């Protein structure tokens with residue numbers, strides 16, 4: 001069974017509450033998502049391996065730790081994933097980026113793919129897939145199916161909010177992919193929205209409807 005980590009840091013919970021509030025502006029929502037991404041990035045990368053390199057500080061030589069292995073890949077599920085992506089790149093600017101363009105058909109709740117572009121060498125890299133919302137999990141499951149087809153075999157999924165139904169479906173589909181989220185809410189409504197949730201993440205980020 002996949003591991004599910006709820007990041008219950010007080011700053012994450014505080015910022016998430018402001019994001020949920022329907023009075024929060026588009027600009028505020030985007031800024032908070034980027035800030036929360038910093039804190040979530042810290043958790044999802046907590047156990048990355050280090051290796052030592054030789055450097056010279058102004059005071060003399062030192063063997064100092066640095067990230068081991070190939071550059072990470074952040075895979076953003078468009079559009080809303082880009083809000084988390086920006087914050088992740090603030091902390092790991094050298095990461096490579098994959099874009100997976102998917103939207104949810106409002107009737108069927110099935111993902112419709114419109115774009116895919118990923119760096120090469122996925123089989124040798126840790127791939128962190130980001131999307132603020134895990135509702136039915138159809139989008140995350142499809143994005144990860146595609147990344148696995150392209151060779152990814154070491155994947156983590158990072159979101160802001162999850163529905164219990166989505167967590168169950170996702171862990172069944174991809175039991176090898178650990179999930180990191182700031183909260184698991186009550187349920188999905190009949191339209192496939194997370195309740196109490198925060199509404200449509202893409203619309204709130206970009207001021208669309």
Ligand code: PRP
Nearest residue numbers: 078079080103104135136137138139202
């Ligand atoms: C939202 C969200 C996820 C998806 C989650 O995207 O960002 O990608 O819905 O729902 P699911 O778990 O039921 O698949 P949406 O399809 O609204 O596209 P957008 O980001 O372009 O607004």
Ligand code: URA
Nearest residue numbers: 135193194199200201
């Ligand atoms: N996508 C969203 O943006 N919000 C939800 O609650 C569910 C899917």
